[in-house]
Amino acid sequence: MERVPAPLRCFSEWHSSEKFTDDGVETVTSVEQRKVERSIQEVISVYKQIHSLPQPTLLRDQHYQYLKKGLRHLSDAYACLDASRPWLCYWILHSLELLEEHVPTSIASDVCKFLARCQSPTGGFAGGPGQAAHLAPTYAAVNALCIIGTQEAYNVIDREKLLSFLFSVKQPDGSFVMHIGGEVDVRSTYCAASVASLTNIMTPTLFQDTPTWIVSCQNWEGGLGGVPGLEAHGGYTFCGTAAMVILGKEHMLDLKTLLRWVASRQMRFEGGFQGRCNKLVDGCYSFWQAGLLPLLHRALFKEGDSTLSLQKWMFEQQALQEYILLCCQNTAGGLLDKPGKSRDFYHTCYCLSGLSVAQHFGNMDLHHELIVGREENRLAPSHPVYNICPEKVAQAIQHFHQLSVPVPAQKEGSSA
Amino acid sequence: MRGGARKGLKRSPRLTMKTRSVICFTALPSLSPSRLCSYKRDRQEWADLEPVPQDDGPNPVVKIAYSDKFTDVYDYFRALLKNDEKSDRAFTLTAEAIELNAANYTVWHYRRVLLQALEKDLREEMRYITAIIEDQPKNYQVWHHRRMVVEWLNDPSEELEFIAEILSQDAKNYHAWQHRQWVLKEYKLWDSELEYVEQLLEEDVRNNSAWNQRHYVISHTTGYSDPAILNREVQYSLKQIKKAPHNESVWNYLKGILQDRGLSSHPGLLEQILELKETHCSPYLLGFLVDIYEDSLENTLGDQEEVLSKALELCELLAQEKDTIRREYWSYVGRSLQTKYCSSDPSTTSSAPETDRGSASVSVHQETTCNS
Numbered sequence: 001m002e003r004v005p006a007p008l009r010c011f012s013e014w015h016s017s018e019k020f021t022d023d024g025v026e027t028v029t030s031v032e033q034r035k036v037e038r039s040i041q042e043v044i045s046v047y048k049q050i051h052s053l054p055q056p057t058l059l060r061d062q063h064y065q066y067l068k069k070g071l072r073h074l075s076d077a078y079a080c081l082d083a084s085r086p087w088l089c090y091w092i093l094h095s096l097e098l099l100e101e102h103v104p105t106s107i108a109s110d111v112c113k114f115l116a117r118c119q120s121p122t123g124g125f126a127g128g129p130g131q132a133a134h135l136a137p138t139y140a141a142v143n144a145l146c147i148i149g150t151q152e153a154y155n156v157i158d159r160e161k162l163l164s165f166l167f168s169v170k171q172p173d174g175s176f177v178m179h180i181g182g183e184v185d186v187r188s189t190y191c192a193a194s195v196a197s198l199t200n201i202m203t204p205t206l207f208q209d210t211p212t213w214i215v216s217c218q219n220w221e222g223g224l225g226g227v228p229g230l231e232a233h234g235g236y237t238f239c240g241t242a243a244m245v246i247l248g249k250e251h252m253l254d255l256k257t258l259l260r261w262v263a264s265r266q267m268r269f270e271g272g273f274q275g276r277c278n279k280l281v282d283g284c285y286s287f288w289q290a291g292l293l294p295l296l297h298r299a300l301f302k303e304g305d306s307t308l309s310l311q312k313w314m315f316e317q318q319a320l321q322e323y324i325l326l327c328c329q330n331t332a333g334g335l336l337d338k339p340g341k342s343r344d345f346y347h348t349c350y351c352l353s354g355l356s357v358a359q360h361f362g363n364m365d366l367h368h369e370l371i372v373g374r375e376e377n378r379l380a381p382s383h384p385v386y387n388i389c390p391e392k393v394a395q396a397i398q399h400f401h402q403l404s405v406p407v408p409a410q411k412e413g414s415s416a
Numbered sequence: 417m418r419g420g421a422r423k424g425l426k427r428s429p430r431l432t433m434k435t436r437s438v439i440c441f442t443a444l445p446s447l448s449p450s451r452l453c454s455y456k457r458d459r460q461e462w463a464d465l466e467p468v469p470q471d472d473g474p475n476p477v478v479k480i481a482y483s484d485k486f487t488d489v490y491d492y493f494r495a496l497l498k499n500d501e502k503s504d505r506a507f508t509l510t511a512e513a514i515e516l517n518a519a520n521y522t523v524w525h526y527r528r529v530l531l532q533a534l535e536k537d538l539r540e541e542m543r544y545i546t547a548i549i550e551d552q553p554k555n556y557q558v559w560h561h562r563r564m565v566v567e568w569l570n571d572p573s574e575e576l577e578f579i580a581e582i583l584s585q586d587a588k589n590y591h592a593w594q595h596r597q598w599v600l601k602e603y604k605l606w607d608s609e610l611e612y613v614e615q616l617l618e619e620d621v622r623n624n625s626a627w628n629q630r631h632y633v634i635s636h637t638t639g640y641s642d643p644a645i646l647n648r649e650v651q652y653s654l655k656q657i658k659k660a661p662h663n664e665s666v667w668n669y670l671k672g673i674l675q676d677r678g679l680s681s682h683p684g685l686l687e688q689i690l691e692l693k694e695t696h697c698s699p700y701l702l703g704f705l706v707d708i709y710e711d712s713l714e715n716t717l718g719d720q721e722e723v724l725s726k727a728l729e730l731c732e733l734l735a736q737e738k739d740t741i742r743r744e745y746w747s748y749v750g751r752s753l754q755t756k757y758c759s760s761d762p763s764t765t766s767s768a769p770e771t772d773r774g775s776a777s778v779s780v781h782q783e784t785t786c787n788s
Contacts, residue, residue, distance in 0.1 A: 018741070021662040021698075028587065029622035071477055078480045082490075083520040088478040110475040117473055129471045130494050131522040181525045183560040220631050220672030226590070229597050231628040233590065257675070263745040264664070271741075277624040278665050279588065307751035314745045 005373070008054045009319050010044050010271065010326065018268040029278050036280050039339045040270050043327050056325035056373035058355070059333065063348065064101050066333030067092050070345055071107060083127030083134075086118055086141040091349035093147045097389050098352045098379045108148045115141045116156045123161030123168075133165055134179040139191035142198055146396040147388050154399050160406040163201040166192050167408055174209030175227075185226035186217050190239035193246040194386055198393070200400035203408055211249035214240045218253055221277065222261030232261055234275040234288040241295050242385050250299040259300075262292045263314055271319030272327070272338075273354075282337045283328040283347050286354020287387065290315055294357060294384035311368045317358040321372035324355045356382045455488045461505060467491035468498055486516050497526060502533040511544070518548065524557045528564060538569050546578060553582050559591045563598060572603040580612070587616060588625045597632060609633045621656050624665045631672065640673055649673055654688065658696060667700035671707060679704075680711040699739040706730045706749065713757045724757050 009015065019037050022030040047054070071092045074081075081088060089111055096103055117129040118141060124133030125141035145153040169176045169188070176188035189210055196202045217224040217240050223232025224240040241258070244250040265273050265285070273285035293313040301308055328335045328351045334343030335351035356379040361368040371378050383390045469491055472479060482490075493513045496506045510527040513520060531541060545562045552558060566572055579596045582589055600606060610633050616626040638645050653670040656663065674682055686708050693701055709727035712718050731750035735743045 023660040023662050025621070025660040027620035027622050029620055072479065074478055074480045076481045076483055076486075079482055079486055080517055080519060082480055082482070082486075082517050083522065085478050085480075092478070106475075107477070110473075111477050113473050113475070114477045117471055126522070127520070129473075130468075130497070131520070132525060134521060179521055179525075181528065182521060183556060183563075219628070220675075221628070221668055225628075226594060227597075229601075229632050230594055231590070231625050259745070263742050266741050268739070268741040276588070277668060278622045278663075279624070305752075307748060307755050309744060309748065312744050314748055316741050316743065319741060 005053055005055045006318075008056070008322055008372075009316070010322050011048060011054060015044075015269070016041075020269065032280060033278075036338060037269050040327055043339050047326055056322065056377070058325060058373070058377040058379075059329055059331065060099060060376065062331065062333035063095070063329075063335070063352075064099060064333075066330075066343070067095050067099075067101075067345075067348065071096075071103075071111075083131060084137060084140075085128045086115060086125055086137040086144060087127075088345055089115065089144040090140040090147070091345040093144050094382075094388060095345070095349050095352050097147055097392070098356055098382065100380050103148070108150065109152060111144060111148060112150070112152045112156050115145060119156065119158060120161075120165070123158060123163070123165030132179055134182070135169065135176065135188045135191035136178060138162070138165070139194055142195040143386065143388050146198060146386075146392050149392050149395050154396070157199055159199050159201050159400075159403070160409070162195065162199065163203070163206075163406045164409050166196060166201070166206060170206070172209075174207075174211070174213035176210075186214060186224060186236045186240045186243070187226070189214055189243040190246075193243040197246050198386065198396050198400065200397070200403060201406055203405060206408075207247055211244060211247055211252055214244055214249075215252050218258065222254065222257030222259075224258075231276055234262075234265060234273065234285045234292075237262065238288040238292055241292055245295055245299065245385055250295070251303060255296060255299055255303075258292075259296050259314065262289055262296070265289045266315050266319070270323055270327070270338075271316065272323035273320070280338070281323070283324060283335060283354070284337065284350035286320055286324055286328075287350040287357065290320055290354050290357050291384055291387070294362075298384075310366060312361055312370075313357070315358075317361075317370050318372055320358040321355060321370075321377075324351050324358075325373055325377065352379060353382055353387055355379055357384070455484070462492060465492065465495045465499075465501075468494035470494070489513050489516055493523065493526075497522075502530055504534065506530055507534060507536065514548070518552050518555050519557060521557050524561055528561070531565075532568075538565055541565050542569070542574065546574075549578075549582065553586065553589055554591065556591065559595050563595060566599070572599050572605065575599040576605060576608075576612075583616070587620060587623050590625075593625050593629065596629075600633075601636065606633060606637050610637075617656070621660055622663050622665055624668075627665045627669045631669065646673065646677075650682065650685070654692075657692065661692075661696035661701070662698045664700055667698075667704055671704060675707075678711050678715060679708045680715060680717055699734060702730050702734055702738055706734070710753060713753070720757065724753060727753050 020030060020033045022034070070088070074088070078088070093103065093111070115125065118125045118127070118131075118137065120126050120133035122133065124135070125138040126133050127137045142157065145156055166176070168180065169178070169192075171177060171184065175184045176192050177184050178188050193207065193210075196206060214224070216228040217226070217230075217236065219225055219230070219232055221232040223234070224237040225231055225233060226236045230236075237258070241250065241253065244253060264277070265275075266289070267274055267281045270281040272281040272283060273289035274281050275285050275288070290313070293315050297308060297313060324335070327339050328337070328347070330336055330343040334345070335348045336343045337347055359369055359371055359377075359379060360381040361370070362381065369378070380389055382388065383393045386393050467488075489509065489512045493509055496509065507527070507530045510523050510530065513523045514527070530536070531538070542562075542565055545558060545565060549558045549562060566575060576596070576599065579592050579599070582592045586592075600609060610630070613626050613630045613633060616623055617630070620626070634640060634645065634649070640646050640649070650670065650673070653666050656666045657670070660666075671679070674685075679685065689701060689705060689708065693705070706727055709723050709730070712723050713720060713727070728750050731746045731753070735746035735750070739746060
C-alpha cells in the first residue's frame with residue numbers, strides 16, 4: 001500500500017535556521033561544528049535531488065551481508081581490536097537481532113565455543129583466547145551469550161569464577177577497576193552490574209558503596225563523567241545511570257539535572273546526539289545518549305511523576321531517525337559516526353540500537369511506534385538497560401534465577 | 417564511548433611483512449631478509465622458545481586476518497607469558513606487541529611486571545610512554561601506564577607540561593584531562609591551573625572541557641562558598657556570555673555554580689538576564705530564565721501566579737519556536753511546573769500530556785495560569 005510519506009524535519013523550510021550561531025566569534029569549536037553542518041546539509045540536498053518523495057530506507061540487505069561476513073572474518077584493519085573480540089561478537093549479534101535476522105545454529109554454537117576460549121581460568125572473559133580477564137569483554141561476552149540464549153550458551157559462563165573475578169576487581173571505595181592492574185572508571189560498574197544481575201550472582205556486599213561512588217561522578221553539568229571531577233560524557237552517563245537502575249538506586253542521582261543535560265545533547269540541526277557539550281554529533285550517541293531517555297522516563301515514573309508523556313520519549317525521535325538513516329549508513333553496508341567516516345561494527349551496533357530506541361516507546365503496558373520512512377525500517381525493540389532484546393533478557397534472568405547464587409570464595413581485593 | 421574496545425579503525429595501516437621484505441630486497445640485496453625483517457621464528461635468539469599459536473578453536477568466529485608480523489610477535493608473546501619468562505628479550509618483545517596493538521592490556525600489564533622484575537630505568541620508560549602517547553593519544557592503556565610510571569617514580573614534574581602539549585593538539589582529549597586531574601589532586605599542583613584554564617578559554621571560549629576544569633580547580637581550592645569568589649565567577653561568566661551569547665558551555669557553567677544556592681537567591685541576577693534578553697537572546701538564556709523562575713517557585717519568592725505564568729510562557733516559546741528539537745522536554749517541564757505549583761485544584765487544569773499530537777493540545781489549555 002502506497003502511503004504518502006510524512007514530511008521530513010530536515011526538509012522543512014526552517015531547518016536551515018537551526019544551524020550553529022557563532023556570534024561572529026570563531027573558535028576551533030565553531031569552525032568544526034560548521035564544517036559538520038555543511039556536510040550534513042550536502043547529504044540532505046543530494047537526497048532531496050534524488051528522491052522526489054522522501055522515503056528514507058534502512059539498507060537491510062547490505063547491513064546483513066556486512067554483519068554476516070564480519071561474524072566469521074575480519075580484515076587486518078581489525079588487528080587493533082584483537083583485545084576486544086567478544087565485543088565484535090556482541091556488536092554483530094546484537095545488530096543482527098535488531099534486524100531480526102536469524103543466526104544459524106551452527107554459527108551460534110561456534111560463537112559459544114569461541115567465547116568459552118575467551119573465558120579466563122580465574123573467571124571473567126578476556127579480549128581473546130589467552131588474554132587476561134577484563135570487565136568490558138566480560139560484559140560483551142555475557143550479552144552475546146544471552147542473545148544466543150541456548151543452554152550451550154548459558155553453560156559457557158562459569159558463575160562461581162565470574163563472581164570471584166568481580167570481587168577481585170572491586171575497590172574499597174565502591175568502584176571497580178576494569179582489570180587487575182587496570183584503570184577505574186564508571187564503565188566498570190555498568191559491566192559488573194550487568195553481568196551480575198543477568199547471571200544471578202549478586203551478593204549483599206558485591207556492590208557495597210557502588211551507588212555512592214557512581215553518584216559522585218555526576219557533576220555540575222548534570223551528566224556523569226568517567227570518574228569524579230571529569231566532564232559529563234554520554235558514554236559514561238549511560239553506564240552510570242544504567243548501573244544505578246540495575247542496583248535500584250537511580251533515585252540517588254539528581255534526575256532533573258541529568259534529564260536537562262541529556263535532552264540538551266541532541267543537535268538542533270543534525271538531529272543526532274553529541275557526546276559532550278560543544279562537541280560534534282556522532283551516530284553512536286544515538287544509543288548512549290538517546291538511550292538514557294527510556295531509563296529516565298522509567299525512573300521518573302517510579303517516583304510517581306504523573307506528567308510524563310504516554311507516547312513519546314523526551315527527545316526528538318523523528319530527527320534522530322532521519323540523522324541515522326540519511327547520514328549514518330554506508331551504501332555497501334554498515335553504519336558510521338557521521339558522513340565522511342568509515343563504517344565499523346561498533347557504530348553499526350549503536351546506530352541501530354539508537355534507531356530502535358527512537359522507533360519504540362514503551363512504558364509498562366504501553367507500546368507506541370514511530371517509524372520514519374518505510375515500514376520495513378522497523379527494528380526489533382531493545383532493552384534499555386542491557387541493550388539486548390527484551391525477550392533475551394527475560395529468558396536469561398529466568399534461566400539463571402533457577403540456579404543459586406554462588407558462595408563467594410574470597411572477599412573484595414584491591415589490585416595494584 | 418570508548419568501551420574496553422572502541423571502533424578504532426582510524427590508525428594508518430602498518431607496513432605488512434610483504435611490503436617490508438620487498439623494501440629489504442630492493443634496498444640492500446646483499447643482506448638476507450631475515451636479518452633486516454626479523455621474524456622471531458627465524459632468529460637464533462629465540463630458537464629455544466616454542467611459539468604458541470592462538471587457540472581460536474576449529475571453527476573460529478570474528479577471525480582477524482593478522483599480518484605475518486603480528487602473528488609472529490604474538491605467538492612468541494604467548495610463549496613468554498606461558499613460561500612466565502622475565503627477561504630482557506621479553507621486555508623488548510612487549511614493545512613490539514604494543515606497536516602492533518597498543519590496546520592489548522594484557523601486554524601492558526606484562527610490561528609493567530617486567531619493568532619491576534628487571535628493575536628497568538623508569539626515566540627511560542617515561543621517554544618511551546611519552547612517544548607512544550603522542551602517537552596514540554586516544555588510547556586508555558597508554559595513559560594508565562604513564563600514571564603507573566609517574567607513581568613509581570613519585571615524580572609528576574613533567575606532567576603538566578606534557579599534558580598541555582597533548583591538549584594543544586586536541587584541547588578536549590578526555591584521557592588527557594583525566595590524567596591532568598589526577599596529577600593535580602595527587603600532587604597538589606594547583607597553583608597555576610586556573611591561569612592555564614583561562615588561557616584555554618581565551619583560545620576557545622566554547623571548550624567545555626576547560627569550563628569543567630575551571631569548576632574542578634575552584635572546587636578543590638577556594639570553593640564557591642566565598643561570596644567574593646562566587647561573584648567573580650558570575651561576572652566572568654556574564655562577560656563571556658556578552659562576547660558569545662550562543663555558547664552553551666558558559667550558560668551551563670553559570671547555572672552549575674549557582675544551582676546549589678538557588679538561582680533566585682543571587683541578587684540582581686534576574687534583572688541582568690532580563691536585560692541581556694533584549695540584546696543577547698538565545699535558547700540558553702530563555703532556558704536559564706525558566707530555571708530562575710522555577711527556583712523562585714521552589715522558594716515561594718515573589719508573586720507565585722505571575723512567576724508560574726512567565727515560566728509556562730517560556731516553556732511554550734521554547735517548545736514551539738526557539739528550541740523545537742527539545743519540544744517534548746520543554747512540554748514536560750511546563751506540565752510539571754503546572755502540576756506542582758498550580759494554586760487551584762489541579763484536577764480543574766489540563767495536565768494531560770497529550771491527546772493527539774503532543775504539545776499542540778497542551779498549549780491550547782495552557783493559557784496563562786491555572787484556572788482559578
